[in-house]
Amino acid sequence: MEKINHSSYSYVILDDDLASVELLTQQLMQLPQMRLISQFTNPIDATHAFNSYETVDFLFLDIGMEVSGIDVARMLKNKAKFIVFVTGYSEFALEAFEYGDAYLVKPVDLKTLKRAILYLLDKSAKQVFENQQNLVDER
Template sequence: MYYNCSIVDDEQHAIEALNDYIKEIDFLKVTSIFNNPLDALNTIGKGEMIDFLFLDIDMDGMAGTELSKHLRDKARFVIYASSNLEHEVRMLDSSFECYLGKPISMKRFASTIETLVRINNLPISN
C-alpha cells in the first residue's frame, strides 16, 4: 500500500528535492509532477483523489494558495513547500495541513509526513 503524491512547483530543483524525499519513504509514491499550476488544475481536477498535494506558493499563472482552493476536495492533505514565511501563508490560506519552509531538509520532510500519518491513524503497512 502506498499514498499517492502530486508535486506542483515551478522550480525544477524544488521538484527534484521533493521527488527524492518522497522516494525515500516506503509508503509514498509520486503519481504526478507539474511545473505549471494551470496544468495541475486541469489534470488533478479531473482525476482521482490525491493523498498528499505538495504546492509552492509563488508560481506564474496561479498562486499555490489559489490552486489549493480549487483542488482542496481532491487532496487528503495539502502541504505548502515554500520560501514564504509560514505566518504569511496562513494569512492567505489557513486550511492547509502543513508548511515546509524551503530549503526543505529530509529530516523535516519525513517528520511532517510521519506526523500526518500518525495523527490521522493511517495504515502504513506494505
C-alpha cells in the same frame, strides 16, 4: 526514524521551479511508502490534470507561482487528503493554513519532510478513531 505504516500514499508535486520539484521528488523517493502520481511546474496544467485524478493523499505545493499556490489549494482542497505547502515564503503561513495542512519553508531536509508526513498521518488516524468512538458512544 519512525516508519510510515500503510501500503502506499499517493502524491503530486507542484512547484514552478524544476530544481525544487526534482529535489522534493528525490527526497520522497527515499520513502518507499510514498508513490508519485505526477509532477508539475505549471499550476494551470496541474489543476486540469486533477480533474482526471481520484483523490490523492498528498499534494506538495509551492506558493509563489504564476497562480498562487494558496489559490491552487483552494481549488484542489477536495482532491487531496493533505495539502503541504513547501515554499520559500514564510510570510504566507497564516493564510496558507486556511487551505493547507502543513507549511514547510525551503530548503526542506528529508527528516523534516518525513516528520510532517508522519504528523499528518497520525493526526488523521486519531481523527478516524475519535469519529468511530463518537459513533459508538451515540448508540
